[in-house]
Amino acid sequence: MTLLNAPTPTLAGAFGNAVALSCRECGTRFELGAAYACEECFGPLEVVYDVPRLTREHIESGPQSIWRYRDLLPVPADVAAHPGLHPGWTKLVKADNLARELGVKSLWVKDDSGNPTHSFKDRVVGVALSAARQLGFTTVGCASTGNLANAVAAAAARAGLRSVVFVPSNLEAGKTITTAVYGGTLVAVEGNYDDVNRLCSEVAGDQPWGFVNINLRPYYAEGSKTVGYEVAEQLGWHLPEQVVAPVASGSLLTKVDKGFTELGKAGLVEATPYKVFGAQATGCSPVAQAFRAGADIVKPVRPDTIAKSLAIGNPADGPYALDVVRRTGGAIADVSDDEVVEGIRLLARTEGIFAETAGGVTVAVAKKLLAEGLLDPDAETVLLNTGDGLKTLDAVAPVVGPTATIAPSYDAFQKAGLA
Ligand SMILES: *Cc1c(COP(=O)(O)O)cnc(C)c1O
Numbered sequence: 183m184t185l186l187n188a189p190t191p192t193l194a195g196a197f198g199n200a201v202a203l204s205c206r207e208c209g210t211r212f213e214l215g216a217a218y219a220c221e222e223c224f225g226p227l228e229v230v231y232d233v234p235r236l237t238r239e240h241i242e243s244g245p246q247s248i249w250r251y252r253d254l255l256p257v258p259a260d261v262a263a264h265p266g267l268h269p270g271w272t273k274l275v276k277a278d279n280l281a282r283e284l285g286v287k288s289l290w291v292k293d294d295s296g297n298p299t300h301s302f303k304d305r306v307v308g309v310a311l312s313a314a315r316q317l318g319f320t321t322v323g324c325a326s327t328g329n330l331a332n333a334v335a336a337a338a339a340r341a342g343l344r345s346v347v348f349v350p351s352n353l354e355a356g357k358t359i360t361t362a363v364y365g366g367t368l369v370a371v372e373g374n375y376d377d378v379n380r381l382c383s384e385v386a387g388d389q390p391w392g393f394v395n396i397n398l399r400p401y402y403a404e405g406s407k408t409v410g411y412e413v414a415e416q417l418g419w420h421l422p423e424q425v426v427a428p429v430a431s432g433s434l435l436t437k438v439d440k441g442f443t444e445l446g447k448a449g450l451v452e453a454t455p456y457k458v459f460g461a462q463a464t465g466c467s468p469v470a471q472a473f474r475a476g477a478d479i480v481k482p483v484r485p486d487t488i489a490k491s492l493a494i495g496n497p498a499d500g501p502y503a504l505d506v507v508r509r510t511g512g513a514i515a516d517v518s519d520d521e522v523v524e525g526i527r528l529l530a531r532t533e534g535i536f537a538e539t540a541g542g543v544t545v546a547v548a549k550k551l552l553a554e555g556l557l558d559p560d561a562e563t564v565l566l567n568t569g570d571g572l573k574t575l576d577a578v579a580p581v582v583g584p585t586a587t588i589a590p591s592y593d594a595f596q597k598a599g600l601a
């Protein structure tokens with residue numbers, strides 16, 4: 183059941199320079215369509231391209247969004263003219279204060295909280311909704327830990343598509359409200375993300391809908407490559423030596439690596455070595471556990487952490503994330519919920535960036551990996567902040583608040599000892 187619900191045949195140029203879907207396990211190729219699993223071995227499918235020679239100047243003259251990399255994505259050449267949120271081209275912040283605090287020589291934060299719905303998920307949704315449009319879907323959906331639902335609901339509203347998004351019912355208000363406001367259908371499922379995902383796979387098999395992370399997953403996943411492209415371009419067209427990425431399904435981490443590799447192959451950057459590191463919360467750390475155990479198989483866990491955007495107990499791309507980390511010489515580590523909160527506060531206090539829990543995980547893991555000697559303090563390092571702290575206020579609400587609450591008089595101010 184791989185060629186799911188593709189309502190119209192694909193049009194020439196609908197996917198730009200993409201030429202096929204290819205199985206990541208056995209390499210069998212399939213036509214571009216709403217397919218995601220190999221008919222031979224059930225392995226996941228990935229987009230493959232026939233990319234013409236590209237120049238830095240060509241990319242630099244493009245729009246200030248992910249669409250400047252349209253030649254490297256499965257989207258039509260005129261994608262930027264279609265209604266959408268135009269995500270990407272977020273800030274790469276030189277984090278000198280955090281670097282000093284952590285004892286790192288050269289540190290950057292790629293701040294994806296600057297995206298239209300305040301997480302990196304706008305990138306993957308941008309590409310997936312382009313594919314949905316080209317394939318003729320009029321309803322789009324997703325199984326989400328929060329940010330994806332947010333991004334799908336908003337982008338669908340802009341694109342004039344119907345959206346039906348599914349989330350665990352225990353989600354933060356900052357994610358349910360910011361999704362519901364766009365007016366699509368929001369289904370709160372009494373279960374965890376893995377239950378939501380199982381349900382959505384059934385729905386996707388039965389309804390003629392484009393689920394961005396199920397039957398459109400090969401396209402969705404390509405959107406994450408743009409994080410890697412932007413980091414390299416913003417560093418002045420070179421690859422960093424180390425990058426730390428949060429891990430939920432493991433897709434972002436693997437695609438940042440794919441992005442770096444592609445830039446090297448295309449001659450847009452020198453193919454210098456880099457190490458990819460993964461960050462998880464201890465309460466949902468199946469990939470970190472497999473890394474530590476030296477295992478190739480990721481054993482599913484039942485998530486229990488405040489880092490809800492990363493709470494995927496059975497990560498689809500877990501084994502591929504392990505491959506990337508091991509091949510590049512990186513590591514995957516996990517941190518406690520208390521450390522996550524400390525990570526959020528550390529980034530906020532040093533750089534004025536308020537990250538959501540996933541960003542706290544990344545900062546705290548970077549600190550831990552430095553202490554363990556796994557991250558090199560002398561190597562140029564990029565931390566990926568993937569979301570906005572305003573969506574996960576509950577995480578820090580117990581530990582931050584007014585310095586003092588005083589009567590509206592100068593006398594009261596003086597007495598409070600605040601000067
Ligand atoms: C979804 C998400 C991630 C992880 O994404 P995967 O590609 O599933 O590993 C990281 N950070 C935030 C804020 C997210 O919403």
Ligand SMILES: [Zn+2]
Nearest residue numbers: 205208220223
């Ligand atoms: Zn296969």
